[in-house]
Amino acid sequence: MPESTSSPAPHVAVVLLAGGQGARAGFDRPKQLEMLGAKSVLRWSLDLFAAHPAVTAGVVVANPDVMATIGMLPEGWISASPGAERQQSVANALTALTDWDDDARLLVHDAARPGVTADVVDRLLAALDGADAAIPTLPVPDTLVAQTQAQVGDVVDRSLLARVQTPQAFRLGTLRRAHAEAGDAAATDDAQLVRRMGLPVAAVSGDARLHKLTYAEDLAILSALLGVGTAMRTAVGMGYDVHRLVVGKPLWIGGIEIAHSHGLEGHSDADVALHAITDAVLGALADGDIGDHFPPTDPQWRGAASHRFLSFAGDRVTARGGRISHIDVTIVAEAPRIGPHRPAIRARIADILAIPPECVSVKATTTERLGFTGRREGIAAQAIATLLLPEI
Numbered sequence: 001m002p003e004s005t006s007s008p009a010p011h012v013a014v015v016l017l018a019g020g021q022g023a024r025a026g027f028d029r030p031k032q033l034e035m036l037g038a039k040s041v042l043r044w045s046l047d048l049f050a051a052h053p054a055v056t057a058g059v060v061v062a063n064p065d066v067m068a069t070i071g072m073l074p075e076g077w078i079s080a081s082p083g084a085e086r087q088q089s090v091a092n093a094l095t096a097l098t099d100w101d102d103d104a105r106l107l108v109h110d111a112a113r114p115g116v117t118a119d120v121v122d123r124l125l126a127a128l129d130g131a132d133a134a135i136p137t138l139p140v141p142d143t144l145v146a147q148t149q150a151q152v153g154d155v156v157d158r159s160l161l162a163r164v165q166t167p168q169a170f171r172l173g174t175l176r177r178a179h180a181e182a183g184d185a186a187a188t189d190d191a192q193l194v195r196r197m198g199l200p201v202a203a204v205s206g207d208a209r210l211h212k213l214t215y216a217e218d219l220a221i222l223s224a225l226l227g228v229g230t231a232m233r234t235a236v237g238m239g240y241d242v243h244r245l246v247v248g249k250p251l252w253i254g255g256i257e258i259a260h261s262h263g264l265e266g267h268s269d270a271d272v273a274l275h276a277i278t279d280a281v282l283g284a285l286a287d288g289d290i291g292d293h294f295p296p297t298d299p300q301w302r303g304a305a306s307h308r309f310l311s312f313a314g315d316r317v318t319a320r321g322g323r324i325s326h327i328d329v330t331i332v333a334e335a336p337r338i339g340p341h342r343p344a345i346r347a348r349i350a351d352i353l354a355i356p357p358e359c360v361s362v363k364a365t366t367t368e369r370l371g372f373t374g375r376r377e378g379i380a381a382q383a384i385a386t387l388l389l390p391e392i
């Protein structure tokens, strides 16, 4: 929580805006959670700010699902809910900082710019000594022209123009007044609100590394700018599971229920195929096994639907910046016949892992009436998961 007014005001706080959903850019998750090397886009700037000696606290403005993914916040940091628009998100952060003094300094940053440097932060803070607000800008290197549809018009004097980046620095009191006076009038950044009050905004040199992640191809540009490798390694894991067939239980295999005289016995729904695949994915991650993450001694997993275990394993892959290339599972059963259910099982596994069905193979075999599977005492499953993970 913020310091109370009885304590000295923290010197510099950060508002880190991570409320976007990234839908426009065509990412399949919020773009601030895309991985750059071993950490998320959001974590890059969060770690830089947290390590900066002048910064003592911050507010991450993000939805609960984003907050759950990024892990522990640094000491002194809190979270706030995003608004429908950027301006409302900043306002929510200002509300979270109610106890702070007006003379505190604030850095407002878009998490979609992971390449913050300590030098930019230092330049901004130095500029605040003589100004109420300061922003990083870059010159415009290209020739600029006016254009109407496909018709090129006059050249625009680019010496009069600059590209605006974040973080943007403010006296906290100035930004509070700017937001209060703006009311419902929208602006694309906070510096414009300050200028509307007639206050000057200082410009400092920006940094090419503050490139904004807008489209998927920006990830490659940012990887180069930040010196992060994009090389991936292949990791393969295997899983094996057996459950006993008993009378009076439903039969769940591969995430679907199959009508049969017997069902599988176990602590959860005993879905032998999903258990084998879960262990295969965890094996490729070298991340223990299903029993480590979902102990059979824990009553909360009694009767649990096993798709939860598999989607958990899939999320662990995503959190590492990896993806699942392929799943191959073999179900070993004398009865029932699995063949007719293979398309449904395949589609269900693909759905749980959010991968294309073309990346899922489902096979079935009997053991020619030999052994426990042959005697219909139980069903076994073997799986192999192939992952792509960031190079260590």
Ligand code: MG
Pocket (backbone or CB within 6 Å): 241, 242, 243, 266, 270, 271, 272, 275
């Ligand atoms: Mg099992």
